[in-house]
Amino acid sequence: MTHLGALMFPDKEKIEEFLLREAPSPVTSRELMAHFNVDEGVAGEFISLLDDLTQEGRIVEIKGGRYAHPSRVGLVAGRLTMHRDGFGFVVSASIDTPDIFIGHREIGSAMHSDFVVARVERHGKKPSGRIIRILKRGASRIMGRLRMRKKYALVVPIDERYYRNIYVHRDDLGGAADGQIVQVEITSYPIEDDVPEGIVIHVLGNPGDEDTEAGAIALKHDVHIDFPGEVQQAAKRIPKKVKKSDIDSREDLRELPFVTIDGESAKDFDDAVQIDLTDDGSFILRVAIADVSHYVKPGSKIDIEAYARGTSTYFPDRVFPMLPEALSNNLCSLVPREDRLAMVAEMEFSRGGRRKAERFFPASIRSIHRLTYNEVARVLDDPDSEEADSLRDVAPALFNMWELARVIRARRKERGSIDFDLPEAEIVLDLQGQPEDIVRSERNRAHFLIEEFMIAANEAVAEFLEDKRIPAPFRVHEEPDDLKIQGFRNFIHNFGYYLGSVGKVKPADLQELASRTEGKPEERVISQMMLRSMKKAHYYPENLGHFGLASTHYLHFTSPIRRYPDLLVHRILKKAVGKGRMTKKFKEKLHSELEEQCFHLSSRERVSESAEREAVSWKKCQFMRDKVGEEFWGFVTGVATFGFFVELEQYFVDGLVHVSSLKDDFYHFSEEAQALIGERNRLTYRIGDKVRITVERVDVERRQIDFKLITEEKEVDLAKVPKKSNRLKKKGRRRG
Known part of the structure; x- marks a missing residue:
């Protein structure tokens, strides 16, 4: 319980749990107060607690001033992650809630990184919906390139996920010139299809300048550059x-x-x-x-x-x-x-x-x-x-x-x-x-x-x-989620490895696996996937132990x-x-x-x-930009529906081989095998494969490096390739 002087409040977790598992239907604040025996004299403070929970997206307020858990009324609260093409996904903090696809027309006035509530309108493996409420704006300051117009200026965001340009009045340019990189503070957020408005608060300089680029990366991520006077x-x-x-x-x-x-x-x-x-x-x-x-x-x-x-x-x-x-x-x-x-x-x-x-x-x-x-x-x-x-x-x-x-x-x-x-x-x-x-x-x-x-x-x-x-x-570093560990078990099975324990994984199981892979070609990719399967360490006011260090x-x-x-x-x-x-x-x-x-x-x-x-990616792109057309050996380090990533053997640089560049077959992404698999030839590209590529394109501004496969002949271990009839996930279908 939460203390307020001599009064007792229910913890946020208890309110959330009640609305999720016990409440027969959405309830009013009065009904919640009655359930938790909250005194009338502190009704205002209790309402503030409910407001906090609502702003955090843990509960929602619907018509009639009633409160409910989002999942019980077809809603999802989470962070909006946009794509530069104008669609996005609402990503919930709950690992049990799938990402909700939001089409361009359903975005409304929301922007990338906003904390929003979405109504789920289509369920299934790929749920979709529309944004009905913006709980909290995710960004108040955005980096961009200034574009002058006759009576005003526009700031074109460097991060293309902010797909709306920002209007700036000529009196608010802060001395910036056309084409320079600036940071703008948003003073008015968009309504429906309007553009946001803002003022220039930081002029970094001209594109391509080292200090400008480094400063832009820092400010983009909210890293403080200069100390205040x-x-x-x-x-x-x-x-x-x-x-x-x-x-x-x-x-x-x-x-x-x-x-x-x-x-x-x-x-x-x-x-x-x-x-x-x-x-x-x-x-x-x-x-x-x-x-x-x-x-x-x-x-x-x-x-x-x-x-x-x-x-x-x-x-x-x-x-x-x-x-x-x-x-x-x-x-x-x-x-x-x-x-x-x-x-x-x-x-x-x-x-x-x-x-x-x-x-x-x-x-x-x-x-x-x-x-x-x-x-x-x-x-x-x-x-x-x-x-x-x-x-x-x-x-x-x-x-x-x-x-x-x-x-x-x-x-x-x-x-x-x-x-x-x-x-x-x-x-x-x-x-x-x-x-x-x-x-x-x-x-x-x-x-x-x-x-x-x-x-x-x-x-x-x-x-x-x-x-x-x-x-x-x-x-603290908590135990990994069972679902992620199961995915990791499936992944290492492709290499012939198994985790020693059944049920809850222990740090010693993962350490023993790391020892078995030491010095092997697959060591790096298995270690990377192991890291991805674990939770991220963080700070907490109570001691919960550290899983990775096996430390109490x-x-x-x-x-x-x-x-x-x-x-x-x-x-x-x-x-x-x-x-x-x-x-x-x-x-x-x-x-x-x-x-x-x-x-x-x-x-x-x-x-x-x-x-x-991002700073490392920036320098890697600078390093690779004069190597377009050169050939290198590398290892596949990640596979997705749109292609696979290759890390060069000679340098610690990775790039994308897009699935559209694989001309010899239709390729499908197998989640189970973490591989792209040819529909006819059964050729497979999976994590750990050694391939030869040529550097096709380097985009320093977008921090992107594209590779192209030189040869598409490789030996296929059919024993490790899922059968076509029932194992292939039908997504990522591409042919050049």
């Missing part, structure tokens, strides 16, 4: 050096040989590590994390902007940081030979990697080396190397660290933690920011070392707070320079280990605040990831 002024007031009084007020660990281990181009150093051995052979590991919370106080100008950003966003050629550079690259960064403030997780491990004890405290440190992953890996690989000799003051500690990381990793794998050690694309840029190569970003032993230490620290802090029943932004307690503590949830954890942890006492009232208030914060920060993480993906 008041934040910049606050950053200027930050001291350049750590104050002596701050050092004196905490444990002094400056004599301990901490080191940072990061990438070659890293500028912000969140974490430093140090290790000791005890007389009985146990390890004492200290993970020191930059004490951002000492400088960024709740409610300050810098804090408000950091929360709005939620995270730093990394493009191949630039970073949009969460914190101003005075903090991220200077005072908070654990640079070598400088006094720095840190929060330390001190953990004792047995020789077998079992955590025996832990302690958390504020400290001052002074790291002695800024090491890179490659440097450390070379030392670990060859103790007699020149590299090891040049780092002889820390080399013994590095070997002890590796020994501890190795046994911790073994224990983690033993409990079923899933490792997706897939190589990623590293885009190599020239001095002008243009991509000159795309190479595999391989991980070495130093990466694994730091990864294990960070996971260990995160788990230790999470367990500590959970034991004290203190709410925190836990990093997990949160993010180790990167407060670039992730706001980590900053929240530091504040909470400081209070938990401080002299003050956390009252029950404080914990309840904290939990209430965290509910909204976790939702916001999970959303900001997704925003950042989507922007980063």
Whole structure:
């Protein structure tokens, strides 16, 4: 129940559940109040609760002021996803509700990404309907190209899913010129077939310019580019050096040989590590994390902007940081030979990697080396190397660290933690920011070392707070949905693999499968499909465990320079280990605040990831645009009704082979086999196949690369091809 002073309200979930399963028909607010014994004196507050549920699309209000669950009155609430050709789909948050097709004439005044209610008018496997209500507009700011007219201007959205141009009065151009890329804020949304109206709020520059394109991608995804003036002024007031009084007020660990281990181009150093051995052979590991919370106080100008950003966003050629550079690259960064403030997780491990004890405290440190992953890996690989000799003051500690990381990793794998050690694309840029190569970003032993230490620290802090029943932004990863796992089972069956368990899948089952596919040609595609079958990790004010890590307690503590949830954890942890006492009232208030914060920060993480993906696609298209007509080998990584995607073997670049380019047969998409299958020749193209293609077209603006199959002769394993009579799904029929 929800508390309001001394009064009790039903939770939103209880109201939703009642309307879904118990209410015999749509009910009025009075009937709901009677059912839940809500006092007349708080009728207004209860109506506000119903309004919230309605705005969230979890219940609907129909004629006569009656309330119902959408599914019981033929309605679906969800996000409208448009296609550039003018039709769209309403995507419900419920996995049990299929997407609802919305034809062009049934869109009304809705726009891409709006939260809407649709009435389902045709049921079945491909339900369709029409939009009857807009609950919440999805976008108030849109990126586009300015087109001048005699008396007005139009902004043509870059994202073609916003298929309506935006009208701008000549007085509202903000100094923009014809053809420039701008961001427009919508001031008036369309009514039926009208165009939306807006004002230019940001002029990025001319198309093709690197800063313009990067800025356009960032703003399109709502990533903040520049810090507001008041934040910049606050950053200027930050001291350049750590104050002596701050050092004196905490444990002094400056004599301990901490080191940072990061990438070659890293500028912000969140974490430093140090290790000791005890007389009985146990390890004492200290993970020191930059004490951002000492400088960024709740409610300050810098804090408000950091929360709005939620995270730093990394493009191949630039970073949009969460914190101003005075903090991220200077005072908070654990640079070598400088006094720095840190929060330390001190953990004792047995020789077998079992955590025996832990302690958390504020400290001052002074790291002695800024090491890179490659440097450390070379030392670990060859103790007699020149590299090891040049780092002889820390080399013994590095070997002890590796020994501890190795046994911790073994224990983690033993409990079923899933490792997706897939190589990623590293885009190599020239001095002008243009991509000159795309190479595999391989991980070495130093990466694994730091990864294990960070996971260990995160788990230790999470367990500590959970034991004290203190709410925190836990990093939760729930069990996958049965339907998605069943689809994954069907998919791996095509490769001759099976999941060991029957019924609910366990992390150990997936880890065992990952081990069996290691080094095989199908390893990458099976790992990718495994990832797609699982839920996305997110932040939540209660500990629900982490499925992928097979961890009972997990949160993010180790990167407060670039992730706001980590900053929240530091504040909470400081209070938990401080002299003050956390009252029950404080914990309840904290939990209430965290509910909204976790939702916001999970959303900001997704925003950042989507922007980063597009930025990588942009650079990949730039790299491939002079390779049109060239031939490459690649692997099929995805199949759909309209064709299949191929990732090049030489580069981490993928493109589409459209089904219309397959001239030799009619091809149908088999959902069961995840394949395109020829109607006559039974030729099949499925995930994992190796094919040779030519680059046919590169559209940098749309971030699209089209391939064409060079040869259509390939061996067919008929045992793995579904029979034509009853297995083929009759969709995606194409012939050139």
